[in-house]
Amino acid sequence: MTNPIDFNSVLSLIDRTISPTYLSATQEIVLREVWNGKTYSKMACDYNYDPEYIKTVGCNLWQILSNAFNEQINKSNFVPYMRQKISCSIVVNKRDELLTNQNSQVLSTESLKREFYHWATAPNTEHFIGRDKQIKLLKSWSQDSNCNCIVVSGMVGCGKTSLITKFAKDNQSQFDYVIWFSLNNSLSPTTLTNNFLKIIGQNQDQHSNSGFTQQDLSSLLAQLINHLKQKRILLVLDDLESILEVDQVGICYQRNLEDYGHFLRSIIATNHQSLMICASRVRPKSLEYYGMNQIKILDLQGLEESTIEQITNLDSTKIEKTKLLDLSTRLHCNPQLLKITASHLNIFHDDHEDLEQVVQELCLVEEIVSLLEQELDCLSKLEKEIIFWLAISCQPIPQKDLATNLKHAQSKIKFNKSIASLEKRSLMVKDNSQYSLMPIMKSYVRRKLVQLAL
Template sequence: MNVTEILQFADQLIINKTGKRLDDLQKTVITGVYEGKTYETIAEECNRSESRVRSVGRKLWQILSESLGEDVNKHNFCWTIERVINNSQFYNFGNNQINYCHNDNNESSKNTKQGIKNKLYYDLTIAPKINRFCDRTSEIDTLSKWILNQNTHLISILGLSGIGKTTLVKRFIDLHQQKFDAIVWRSLKFPQSLDLLLDDLLKHHKLDSLPTINDKLKQLFDILTNKKCLIILDDLQNIFIPSQFAGKYQPEYQDYQTLFKMITETQHQSSVILISQEQCPEMECLDEELYPIKSLELSGLDNPEILKNTGLKNKDSWLKLIKLYEGNLLYLKSISILINKNYDDQVADFLAENTLHITNQMQSHFQETFHHLSPQEQEIVLELSKFENPISREELRQSLNLSSVDFNNGLQSLQQRYLITKIKEDKILFKLSPVFQEYVRTCC
């Protein structure tokens, strides 16, 4: 879904209700809200008073609420319009009447024998709304090349929590949604078995009863072969065993490994995107020519625009604050609130203390992260946190009472969780993520 489609749909709703088209200021307000801007920012950009912009916005939401029969406001506008469009495929605006092509059970039953419906299907109900998107142009281009040009079947978007993985994928969808016959977004924050996931993915196809998981997998791949589909599985790390090395499946979710292998080994025209804080074993491949898989590892942003609309002052200090907190949006949101509360939004005053402050929210997050590690990883992290500068594998190994196997497995696992960075200089060096290192030093 893009802003042009949003504007077209809103325009037809307004015409149907008032007989008038959207004027320039109304279009500007809708575009600004879609881009996550405040009324103040929209007013500045179009050289109008903020009160005028607010008044136009209120009238727009009122008309749209009456047209759709539900409450529409600035905060839920984009989500509501996208949901209405996705759930009711509109196709005709003749004579100022909006006609919808709703899913019809009778028509679905006609398609039962075919197994696959001809309609487009987009289920993005739990996909996030993007308030602001900065940079990541090269990452979007990379995703587009892999999926649209190279037909890469399995893609991992990887990195620390708060780095922008989910936002990146949603932005890609917003730009390219019309290029897919079906898009389904599912979260594994509270994971379900593969059997239940398959039931969920197939429920709109009104197919004959499929008693076994093999039957369901076969039907899914029939769809992936005949339609260009995109499936997103977010928070994949939740199906792995806590307190063990990264990427080990919990027994009840072991079947996901079968699904991922089939995705890469079966010929079809669809793609699955896995969003995770840790790498799964199926994504580790030394020869990517053999299998259609790709991994995109995200690092932090260094664009001052990510602090726009936070209310922070001293813009010339923003980049320093961003670098201090590794360009991680989760950390920056938390520290921005602290600066607002304790420093009256003065970034320069906060930075003058020359302290990498770990907020209560960060402590809770890192505590969960630390306890999720295996004992061997915890031991490596505690030792590595003592060093100011990156150190070699040999130096780190000498200071630990771990077997060679446990040490190497632990070091590899921490890299798969993106808590340790490998630096290639004259020799290979390792260092902890700086903010996580400060937490380990002060709280562990």
């Protein structure tokens, strides 16, 4: 018997019910094929899987669905159960809609496809605090029909992932689809585009990406753009820096991932009704060439002072509030640094302890060393050189004195750009036209230099 209900409606219902977990590609294949009436052995043969593996995937799936729906669901009752569940929800929705709007159109299963959210490894934002101004700004940009792309960029651990995820979760009802992906495993742009299409409901049978060519990427992108035009889709891309590297000239795409230029260009420069929001420790250079209408960039700084007590869990620490705020300023209110520091605050229970000393102590904490090293890795040679001079200077340095010291500053433009970038990343502070370094970075670089000299 043919199924009158679209499988995407089934997937959508399952997705909502099992959230925040989500189906893997193989689980989705098994469900789709059970829906189509295929046996496990036929599936294994068609998709080139071991039959035992498909059986195990199936067993786990029925367990997940039984727990999520609070009903015993198995291979034999899956189709009738879902058919009944969706028919009921159509009737309920239809009744509600008729009650509220006599002129409403008959509800089709199509409307169930709305609210399709794919969160992959998006973090939990239950304990998210502050950032009201930034969330408001992101919201206003997202409502600007010219804006196709928002990039949230900033220092390691400054809260980029948390912010874009919180924004996406709070505003998911504004979109037909929200699709969240991290690029930290350096997916190729072809695989990524294919994954997007698969989630939106295209290319369902295309689960292998080996052997694609540039032509394939172009045609996949054309399909994706088509969807971005027809539906309002929010694509969330985290860890954009994973596809970038800092070379002699600046920030460029990693070798073999240069096609991301094509991918980003297509999404940013084409007219559609969707939005892409990315988080990145560094900005791809090519993004600077788009008009400020199409792309908006938010340079994310540290958390607001008013949230420091919450994030460091002040009540359970012995440190005085004013001292904690002073210490937080030295860490530029970077939430990751604050959280690591908070877990070590019991070491600093003496209120008379010199904060300079505390910062130096923090530079010995393994997680902080790792975070600062990751931050240094994001910098160009010129930016590193500026950091070096600021670290060895006991006093803030006027801009012109800084420029005369530098070996890598071939041009004034490059120098000014580097200064601006370091300021945006909260690594450098300007006061009265004089520059100084973020205290913890200063202590860390000094320690590194001493170690090198020994």
